[in-house]
Structures are given as structure tokens and as C-alpha cells.
Amino acid sequence: MASIARSSLRVRSVARLPAVRAMSTTRVLRADKPFFPEEPSGPKVVTAIPGPNNKKAAAELNEVFDVRSMNMLADYTKSVGNYIADLDGNVLLDVYAQIASIPVGYNNPHLLKAAASPQMANSLINRPALGNFPSADWASILNTGILKVAPKGLDQVFTAMAGSDANETAYKAAFMYYRQRERGGPEVEFSEEEIASTMNNQSPGSPQLSIMSFRSAFHGRLFGSLSTTRSKPIHKLDIPSFDWPQAPFPQLKYPLEEHAQENAAEEQRCLQEVERLIKEFHNPVAAVVVEPIQSEGGDNHASPAFFNGLREITKRHNVLFIVDEVQTGVGATGKFWAHDHWNLQTPPDIVTFSKKAQTAGYYYGNPALRPNKPYRQFNTWMGDPSRALIFRAIIEEIERLKLVENTAITGDYLYAGLERLSQQYPEHFQNLRGKGQGTFIAWDTPNRDEILVKAKSFGINIGGSGASAVRLRPMLIFQKHHADILLENLEKIIKQ
């Protein structure tokens, strides 16, 4: 049993401890008070995964629902905190967390309270068309929830349902804003030519404007968002796309310390290409959309300098700067919003969110991003109050348990452990990245898909991103003792 410093917030000192000794058993010393006292002390694997019950249930589900992307069936009544249960009695430490979308643990008691409240029941059975008939408490739900955590400088929200439509409604806002400026302001009426041509999907009414995104980006899978997604061919093949430009995203070399100059040059090259495309692309660019960390495309990072450069270029060219925080938002990087790491002088024009928020939408600050007339940015439901109530409870739980701070601290601890593993097993832990980014950590490994499958037999549910990255997306309640279990098992997996 190793000596894990009991209450060390200074991660550096912990990082110097011998990792391998610290990971000799799943029953580790608990350095911190557990957030979920009723969690198991470690994973439990009692059958091959998938086991017999899972196989049977999957065959049944397959009759009516495509299960080829299925990872495993889960018993959410038996899942708790960081642990996900399957139908065969297996209980796995979940560092994938429903594709990075579970924030505060399975069966979180505070969320349960919100879910079982009369206000929730009322919102579920009397779902309003929010744009027409908002509920009396909608302003309060927004102000005590979604807007309480609005990014600095942004005080408005348009609510949506999931990441794709959050991004697409943001794009729509950008296009309307762009054309309004071209037209000469909000008071200038649409021309008859615009009105006639848009009914035929032709310009000028349906203008050939574009949203610029980056190589390897992921922004969703509907037609507009998919046109900005550049992660994998399988996401895009056979689906018509808009002729929108993609800029190169910096391909940084690791460890960062050893490639500082090279990486800075690479980022400059990408910024120059962004500016060139803004100036030259045949379909004028209304907005640039970027993830703080490219999360589906392989956990690709860039420096705060790069993002400050993007902000500067977009501002100078009157192009909106949309930050897609669907996967990075709500604490996972050790800040509430990942773009908080950049210290921007001017905030992004729009920030989109979903996943860990358990609802979706986009924040904005500039009142001119409200379209000049009603019903331009509109749909029947415009979000879902019941999901907004869940997000409010999530925010309360994050504040109560200081989960953003926890994620920063645990992330540093976890990163240090991974760094030790990467020194010991360099071939298995390549391009370790995410230092100082909470638990938003990844590395490349040669036989990635095999590792992900094998991990289940060690009681670890873990995901990949891009072609070769293992991505960690634990919940915000992931603590040092969970990190120890993860590190120990990662070593076992590669040693096998």
C-alpha cells in the first residue's frame, strides 16, 4: 500500500511519488472524502463482457433499434456515482460517462430530488411552446440555472435540445447578423428580390454565406452542423454538405515543453490560413466555430495564444467567433468553461453548450444577435424546461461540492500519474495531452480499439476519440482514489 499524500493540493509533490507502488491494489487509501459514500470500493467483473444477460437483451433490442454502435446495455437503477452497472452483475468505473455527458454521477441524490419535485412533474406534463407561452417560472429557471453560469460577457440565451441544434441555431444567428450588417441595420427591410428568392432556396434571400470550421472538428450531425464537422468520413459520407471552408487546426507536438517554438510556428501558420480564408473564400465567412479542445476528432489541443489570435482575427474582420463548448463545457477542464483558460480580452460572440448541461443552447451578449424581427429564430419547443431544471440542480451540486476545483485538482493528480506511466511505457502512452485541463486528458496508443475493449474486462469503461486516442471523460465527481484505480488498471491492461 503506497503513501498517497493525504490532503495534498500541491499536485507536484504527489506527482513525484512512485506511481507503480501507489497503484498496487484497487482498495487504495482515500485521500479525499468521497462524494458518493455508497459507491463500491472498486470495479467488479463477474462475467465476460458482454455477459449472457446483456447478449440476450441486445438481441431483443436489435429487433427494433439499431444496436451496432452499442457498447453495453446498462442497468441505471444499479449504477452509482462513477460506477456503471450492466445486466450481468458487472460494475465498471466509468471514465467515458455517456460520451462525456454525465456530470455529477449516476443516481446523484440532489438530482433525484429535483427530478422528483412537483415543479419537474409539472414541466414534464405541461410542456410549453416556450417562444409563445413561456411558463411563469421560466425567467427564474433561467436566472437561477443556465444564466447563473453564463460565460463572462454573455447574458442572453437561446435554449435548444442538443449540441447539433445548439450549434445550428447559433449559425443561424450569425447569418442573420451578417446580412443585417450588409443590409445596413435592423431597420432596413428585406428586398422583394430577397423575399422571392429565399422561397426558392436561392440567393440573395438564401445567401451563399459560410461558417468556417477546422480540420478534425466535430460540431454535430445535422445538415448545417455536419457541414462544419470534419472528424471522420463515416460521419459525413453520402450526406449533402454546404460548400463551407475548413482551416487547418494546429497539430501540436508533445511534450509541449520540448516543442515550444515549433508549435508556436504551427499555430501561426493555422492562424494565417484562417485569415486568408476569411479574405478569399468564395462563400463569405459569417462566423468561425471552434472547440476549445477538438473532442471527437482526437483530443487536439491548441494554446491560449492560438485562441486569442482567432479572437483577434475574427474581430478585425467582423466575423463572429463561436466557441463550441458542447463537450468541453461545465467543468471538465478544471474551469467551468474551457475558454476561461484563454483569458480573452473580448469574450466570444457566442458560446454553445449541451452534454454535461443535460440541456442545450447558446449564450450571447450582443443584443444585435437577437434577430430584428420575431419568429426568425423560433421553433415549437425551443428547449425543454424539465432539462433546464436538471441543469440547475447540476449547477447547485457543482457549487456545493466545488466540483470544478475538484476536477482541476484530480486532473492534475491523474495527469501526473499518466506522465509516470508514459515514461515507463512510452510506446503505449504517446502524445499525452491535457495538462492543466482538468480530467480532459488523452493519449495515443497503437492498438487503441483493442485497449478499449480489453479495459472492460478490467472493470474500466473508457472511450476513444479520433483514430488513435484514448480519451478520458470522467465525471466531475471523479476523485483521486478513482484516479488510482484507473491508473492501476491501465498499467495492468497494457502489461497483459
Added chain:
Amino acid sequence: MASIARSSLRVRSVARLPAVRAMSTTRVLRADKPFFPEEPSGPKVVTAIPGPNNKKAAAELNEVFDVRSMNMLADYTKSVGNYIADLDGNVLLDVYAQIASIPVGYNNPHLLKAAASPQMANSLINRPALGNFPSADWASILNTGILKVAPKGLDQVFTAMAGSDANETAYKAAFMYYRQRERGGPEVEFSEEEIASTMNNQSPGSPQLSIMSFRSAFHGRLFGSLSTTRSKPIHKLDIPSFDWPQAPFPQLKYPLEEHAQENAAEEQRCLQEVERLIKEFHNPVAAVVVEPIQSEGGDNHASPAFFNGLREITKRHNVLFIVDEVQTGVGATGKFWAHDHWNLQTPPDIVTFSKKAQTAGYYYGNPALRPNKPYRQFNTWMGDPSRALIFRAIIEEIERLKLVENTAITGDYLYAGLERLSQQYPEHFQNLRGKGQGTFIAWDTPNRDEILVKAKSFGINIGGSGASAVRLRPMLIFQKHHADILLENLEKIIKQ
């Protein structure tokens, strides 16, 4: 007090009763047992609408949320059955029902039970990524809910969040299916050229295929669905669109009996144009999408013969036939699905749903509409089990109370009353339409927007569609005594 036949299911005889006498007071004889005994006996209007509390709350909400499309703020704790309450003590008979999306009444007790169940709480706080980690009960939730009411011939579902993404995922399925056939079957691999070109949003990987829709159609507001929406310029202006074709939708003349030949010729003309576009449009047509009744675009109807013609043409040309039942589905036309009225010999290839289902998605039957590889039709949440549970409860309630039958009967009764009004006030009730289509009834009126506003002061919440139609979209629990109140007040409104 008029003599409304007590238990007459034979609507014709009721229709011959003098309407005006039957509507002399809001406290009418109740011909049927009320579904909601605790409903008020009629609307109650105690202030101007919006009243002082509503104005104050709207100003507060406007700080953070665009309220220019707001109709009124509602108190959903005080709304019941067909009646919506505002913040000033006004209670309105609601025949708009959250843009046709409330099926079984405000604060329906059976829905409340489902909303307050442990299964609901569990699904709310442990939201799965359904494609990867479906819950153990997902197959059962589908089979006892969404799939129990699947349209004839369709036994699969892809779940979504709202009408727009239901349609867009259906379009994606159509494009993948089209290209798969062109490619030579599901086993044929993508070419290197396809793989490379799709990452640049270029064909052949991102092919220039199209979805055909109809003039005045509404299929949603995201980029793909908006490209098939042709309702109003304000829905489309400034948003880039795909170059997709639109066919004319029949413009029928009313009363139908007097224009049978003319209308049949009009439908033939439209069908010919559909076929011409399928053969000639420069971006090949993968699917035709159509609403059974164009619901946002002005309540435009066509005959079963027209839709049978569409099915025949699409089948002959290997083009998918997508029926958008987002607004017409779930009972409102007096059949569970509006396309049940057509008696098709071959079912639609895809039927999309949302609104009254309180969830969304598309049904299909052909297994080849499952893409040939996983992760092609995929997203993080792929719907929402908590919303699927609500739909299940809605289906149970529809069955328990025979609400589809109720809507057919009440609809005929209501239509007959409107027919009488249209004879008495022909200038105010033009082109009355929706006979035999349940309560899915509309008419044109010269000063429509004024009428809609005025209706509130008479205690009626009512909506419009297109440029000049008043559209009725009551809930499925709308009964004859509600119809009497509506008819009486409509007469008062136009008489004022």
C-alpha cells in the same frame, strides 16, 4: 338553452340542429361525460390580456430571453384539461394547445403519475447515450410505447428530439439509402475519392442530391429541414439553403363538393410536376417529403387520391416517400396517423413524428434503411427516454379514453357547427376545410390576426396558419361541450 342530443354518435343528425340556439350560453348542456371533471365550465376573463402581472413578468423575461413572439405567459400549475391559465386570473379555452403539441390536457392525472414515477426520475438523472449504452428497459419502453402505435408496415424507429431533427435524420437515411443503391449494395465499400471528397464537403462523398418538398410546406428550421420548408419568407431569410426542388401543392377550391373536377385536375397537374422534377431536377431527388395537411403553411389539404398518386410515382422512380406527421400525427385528424385516411397499398417508406408525441423520431420498415455501417446515423443522446415514457403514458390515455374516436366525433360535430356559421357569415368563414379530419379544421378570414388577438378577450386561445387561416388545434380531449363554447364565442367575436 338548446337541445343538444345527449349521446349522439351520429353526428349528421346533430349537425342539423340550429347552431346559434345551441350556443346561447357558455354553460351548455354536456352531451358527453367530461374527461376532466375538474375543468371550469367555461373560460373566465377578468382583465385585459395581457394583464398587469403578465406584462410585468414579460418585461422581466425579456431581459434574458427574446419575448417578441410571446403570446402570453402561462401558469401551468393552474391550467387544467383544455383550459390554460395566465398570471392574472384569466382562464382560456385553449384550441391552439402549444402549437398543436399538448395531446391529453394540461395536468392530465395519468401523465402526472408517469412523471412522478421512479422510472421517470431514473431516466431524468441517468440520461443514457442510447446508441452506446441503452438502458435495460429501452426495448420495453419502445415496444410498449412508441412502437405500439407505429404506422402500418413500419416496425423500426430512430428516436430524436423534435420535429426538425426527426426530419433531418430521416433525410440522412434517405441519402444513405440512395447512394447505397447507386453504389451497388450495402457490401460495396466507399471509394477513396468519396472518402477524401466528403472531408471537403464535395461530391462524390458529399453528393449533390436533394429532398423534394412542396410549396407552402413546413418541415422544420434547421439547415436541412429549412431547405424543405417553404411556408413563409420570415422562416428562411438570410439562412443558406440547399438547392433542392419544390413541387406545387394542390390549391383546392372550397366547398370541395362544388369543385370536384377542377380540384382533381389541379392535383393531377401537381403530380405531373412532381414526376417531371424527379426526372429532370439537376440535383437528383432521393426522397419526397410531404405533410398530410400542410399545417404551418395555411392548412392546405389534398385528397387521398393525390397522396396515392405520390406514393405510386415515388415507388416507380425509386424515390423514398417520407410523410411528415409532426403536426398531423397522434390522433388530431380522427385517425392515429393522418395518412391512415389514404388507404395506401404500400406504406410510406418513412413517417416522422413529434409534437403531440412529446418526443420525436422517424418510423421505417425496410431494414435497408438502417445504414450499412454503425455510427452513420448516430448522435450522443439519440432521443430521450424520459420523453419516451411520457409518450407511452399519452398512448395509454388515448386508448383508455378512446380519444382518437372522440376526436373524430367531436371534429364532425365542430365542423358541422362551423359550416352553419360559414353559411351565416360567409365573409368571415371562407374556405372552411378539414371535413372528416377530426378537429384539424381551418378557414380563412380577411382580418385574421385581429381575430386571433380579439379571441383572447372572449376567453379563447386560438392560432393561425399561413397568411389568412384560423387553425383549430384543440387537444384530443376536446369534447362537444367545448365545441359549443368555441362556436358561440367565434360568433360573438365576428359579431363584435
